[in-house]
Amino acid sequence: xxxxxxxxxxxxxxxxxxxxxxxxxxxxxxxxxxxxxxxxxxxxxxxxxxxxxxxxxxxxxxxxxxxxxxxxxxxxxxxxxxxxxxxxxxxxxxxxxxxxxxxxxxxxxxxxxxxxxxxxxxxxxxxxxxxxxxxxxxxxxxxxxxxxxxxxxxxxxxxxxxxxxxxxxxxxxxxxxxxxxxxxxxxxxxxxxxxxxxxxxxxxxxxxxxxxxxxxxxxxxxxxxxxxxxxxxxxxxxxxxxxxxxxxxxxxxxxxxxxxxxxxxxxxxxxxxxxxxxxxxxxx
Amino acid sequence: xxxxxxxxxxxxxxxxxxxxxxxxxxxxxxxxxxxxxxxxxxxxxxxxxxxxxxxxxxxxxxxxxxxxxxxxxxxxxxxxxxxxxxxxxxxxxxxxxxxxxxxxxxxxxxxxxxxxxxxxxxxxxxxxxxxxxxxxxxxxxxxxxxxxxxxxxxxxxxxxxxxxxxxxxxxxxxxxxxxxxxxxxxxxxxxxxxxxxxxxxxxxxxxxxxxxxxxxxxxxxxxxxxxxxxxxxxxxxxxxxxxxxxxxxxxxxxxxxxxxxxxxxxxxxxxxxxxxxxxxxxxx
Numbered sequence: 306x307x308x309x310x311x312x313x314x315x316x317x318x319x320x321x322x323x324x325x326x327x328x329x330x331x332x333x334x335x336x337x338x339x340x341x342x343x344x345x346x347x348x349x350x351x352x353x354x355x356x357x358x359x360x361x362x363x364x365x366x367x368x369x370x371x372x373x374x375x376x377x378x379x380x381x382x383x384x385x386x387x388x389x390x391x392x393x394x395x396x397x398x399x400x401x402x403x404x405x406x407x408x409x410x411x412x413x414x415x416x417x418x419x420x421x422x423x424x425x426x427x428x429x430x431x432x433x434x435x436x437x438x439x440x441x442x443x444x445x446x447x448x449x450x451x452x453x454x455x456x457x458x459x460x461x462x463x464x465x466x467x468x469x470x471x472x473x474x475x476x477x478x479x480x481x482x483x484x485x486x487x488x489x490x491x492x493x494x495x496x497x498x499x500x501x502x503x504x505x506x507x508x509x510x511x512x513x514x515x516x517x518x519x520x521x522x523x524x525x526x527x528x529x530x531x532x533x534x535x536x537x538x539x540x541x542x543x544x545x546x547x548x549x550x551x552x553x554x555x556x557x558x559x560x561x562x563x564x565x566x567x568x569x570x571x572x573x574x575x576x577x578x579x580x581x582x583x584x585x586x587x588x589x
Numbered sequence: 590x591x592x593x594x595x596x597x598x599x600x601x602x603x604x605x606x607x608x609x610x611x612x613x614x615x616x617x618x619x620x621x622x623x624x625x626x627x628x629x630x631x632x633x634x635x636x637x638x639x640x641x642x643x644x645x646x647x648x649x650x651x652x653x654x655x656x657x658x659x660x661x662x663x664x665x666x667x668x669x670x671x672x673x674x675x676x677x678x679x680x681x682x683x684x685x686x687x688x689x690x691x692x693x694x695x696x697x698x699x700x701x702x703x704x705x706x707x708x709x710x711x712x713x714x715x716x717x718x719x720x721x722x723x724x725x726x727x728x729x730x731x732x733x734x735x736x737x738x739x740x741x742x743x744x745x746x747x748x749x750x751x752x753x754x755x756x757x758x759x760x761x762x763x764x765x766x767x768x769x770x771x772x773x774x775x776x777x778x779x780x781x782x783x784x785x786x787x788x789x790x791x792x793x794x795x796x797x798x799x800x801x802x803x804x805x806x807x808x809x810x811x812x813x814x815x816x817x818x819x820x821x822x823x824x825x826x827x828x829x830x831x832x833x834x835x836x837x838x839x840x841x842x843x844x845x846x847x848x849x850x851x852x853x854x855x856x857x858x859x860x861x862x863x864x865x866x867x868x869x870x871x872x873x
Binding site: 343 | 852859
């Protein structure tokens, strides 16, 4: 018997992964949650049929969304993480002793529950004493916060369905207000290759670039995402993602990583010509 | 009716592209050649069922295998291109006025014929007066050449079947001998993500690193290749791919590119930690 999971990256492109076993399947109040065991990628979490992470390649996403801002901002104490109920971002953040508080806002308790049970490596630091978990709508949660965080990480799913509100001008505005005067926001920015994805990227980048004095996009190779090519936004009130990168400080922490290096940090901001053009079109 | 082309990137991962029409299909003396029309990627060339190029993303491969060495070597006059019967590499090379000779060695005349007929954009410069086409076995062809080329580009298919001989110690040795004392060889080096591909990369990198004083690997995002993550080898007798990059000289040529930029050139050599480790393991 053969079982395959397929995801349409566009109506005309399909990525399929062989399945050993369907370990978990539940319809929460917000979305369809599934966890599979696969021979190539280990365990895999999908939400509404889209790959969110696999054990085999989550290190790329989780390291790149965490260590890039942590290697730039010189003094991160208070962090807000939005989405990310699997715990991968929290796991990376928890490696930094300087951090004294990690607020995790996840709307769907069932995601956390499933990941604790089936993705223990990702969820391993969710019980760290600095971590405070809020099952809430992130917009409502952040609207109450002013000048409170050094770093906000928006680890949302794609801007369709439950995460749609995390890609609006209003949302970026309340994130801006919740940050200290030298705060940094990092968010997942989708993939630039397929036409529809590129339009979503442009819209979101335009909104952020209007708000933050510094807004740059950086890239990583993530095999299970569309076109294998994924982007993140680095938005900042003060620090520049390359000029303020402190390689010596980061190296002195002796954090072992599988994808991130301070050199790769720099290269991640050196984008292909077609992508520079897409971004410039909406930067004015 | 739905028609899909599928390629197995591993036995457990499958990439599928919707087909409008099967335009060309022929069994040559060497391989099965097919050209499809697809809604997402335009026309697509496959050899023995593996994607070689699509109109939509060939610019990434062809620019990265060509402009990286051309922006480093200060004086490229004589170039040898191996494989590349589609003409994409020749098209990029032909934009440089400094080049006075491009020898193209392709074993399979049918590939050239098919690409001239169905991929005219790729094949557009094959009739440039500087281009000399040899339908020959590349090993036999190069063995006769000593100290003759400034640049050799090995644009082969993967190291199985007809291209297997282009990944051997012997092959790299005769390329070395065919290069001038400051010559550069660039080759496609596969993908590092899946286990089997990573082993092939290590084997090939080890062989090259033993021969050339400088041997570095660089990366690009290529959506239709395994894991969307592709590598090239830069092997050199004298010039360093970053220290000898002459940004001003390259910019003064005013070549418009869709992927390559001199900044991205640098970033392409800043590799993820796991890949640095894979390469170091075989560098001694």
